[in-house]
Amino acid sequence: MSESTMCEVTVASLGLDRTSGAPVVILKEKEGERILPIWIGPGEASAIAMELAGVRFARPLTHDLFNAVVRGLGSAFVRVLITKVIDNTYYASLVFRRNGEFISIDSRPSDSIALALRAEAPIYAEEGLLETSPFGIAEGGLEDAAEDLADDPRGVSETGEAASSEEALSDYLKNLDPEDFGRFEP
Structure with missing residues (x-):
């Protein structure tokens, strides 16, 4: 059995899969160029986007509450x-x-x-999960893709990728309508 090697990663961008429209968080190794794209749900994408944009609410949301409980215990x-x-x-x-x-949980x-x-x-992230080239991103890489998105007022380009600009992301979140998330039916 081989020993696993972990690599520190950061959130490089948050976007939408070009084919399925599903949210994708792209993690990038902290000291390198490899990435790890992970398809996620819209609720979690919203939670990540709000934190990246620095959006705060008067009452704690679920992830904020969880962190408060951990500290409180x-x-x-x-x-x-x-x-x-x-x-x-x-x-x-x-x-x-x-x-x-x-x-560990x-x-x-x-x-x-x-x-x-x-x-x-x-x-x-486990080393073996990281990829050497970004999927679905312009050939210039993450930085060029973010520049291409800067003019989109919603923070999402026609290609479906989210802008990395905190301001664009913040504006997008402020303008969200509850209908954008669909209707909850138990």
């Missing part, structure tokens, strides 16, 4: 580990420290990323 959020993919499903763990003991990567951003905790 005397624990510290240490890091996120994105460990594997099985049948197109990514797996992650939240790592906490309490009374000198480390506790299974989590979806999308929720883990939203929590890590709020707690300013590092995110690590």
Whole structure:
């Protein structure tokens, strides 16, 4: 059995898959160019986007509440580990420290990323999950793709990728209509 190697990653961008329209968070290795695209749900995409844009609400949202509960129970959020993919499903763990003991809890990567951003905790991905070239992004890379999107008032280009500009993202979130998320039916 080979020993796994983890690589620290950061959120490089948040966008939409060009073919399916599904939200995708693109993680980029902190000290390199490889990426890890993870398809996520619209609720988690919204939670990540709001944190990236610095949008705050008077009352805590779910990920904010979770971080407050962790702190309130005397624990510290240490890091996120994105460990594997099985049948197109990514797996992650939240790592906490309490009374000198480390506790690992299974989590979806999308929720883990939203929590890590709020707690300013590092995110690590298994080396083997990282790809050498960005998918669905202009040949110039992430930076050129972000520049191409700067003129779109919603922060989303015709190609379906989100602008990395915090201002564009903030404007997009402020103009969201509840109808944009569809109708909830239990």
